[in-house]
Amino acid sequence: MKVEIIPCLFDNFSYLLVCEESGKAAIVDPVEYYPLSRVIKRLGVELTSIYCTHHHADHIGGLDELCQEFPGVDVAAFKGDAARIPRLTTLLGDGDIVKFGSVQGRVKHTPGHTSGGMCFLFGGHLFTGDTLFGAGCGRLFEGTPEQMYNSLQSLTKGLDAGVKVYFGHEYTLANLKFSQFIEPGNRGVIARIADATTVLAGGGTTTPSTIGLEKQTNPFLRCDIEDVRQKPAEKLLLDATDPVSVFTAVRRLKDSY
């Protein structure tokens, strides 16, 4: 499977997944019609599936026009979001398998940013929408900190360090500045800030990252580490022995950073 990264709007990403064996393709997050339609035509692939990570307007803005241009395309999202994502043809639940061409993926329900958040794992490629960002995680609009903590833990648990992480927004550099505030002594964070700065200055993107890099530099995946526990404990006077409390505090600090 090949992945095309398609920057959309101000800082969103859509992804076009291509099954090289069959020439069939799938979209993760139909953010905007024109950039996606253009890439589909340029590559000469057949769009068969659209996977939606969640219902927010900046992730599904191209859905109507894509469905008009490619009638018969399968549109899949969380089953609980049928009333707020139009044109759904497949209702998904946690652990479901999705297929396009000869490519198969597994669906993970990750409530927290929204109640219907979904992530998609195709082999060594993980698509995380607004659940897991480069060095960050989504804001908690419809979920509790405990839900988001559990979503992130179950999403990343057991995955190889080399699995690529494709997220929904280019927020990585700003997130890394917050990582550095939480863990000033984390050399991985310092190195990643330098890398991200160079990549962005050259017009590139920080997506995809890897599970290994996230576990090393993303404070929301490091709530059991002493240095991460210290800062929120000292700022918010909380119980720093419980990872969910630490996560709650880190998220609160990030919201006002």
Ligand SMILES: [Zn+2]
């Ligand atoms: Zn969102």
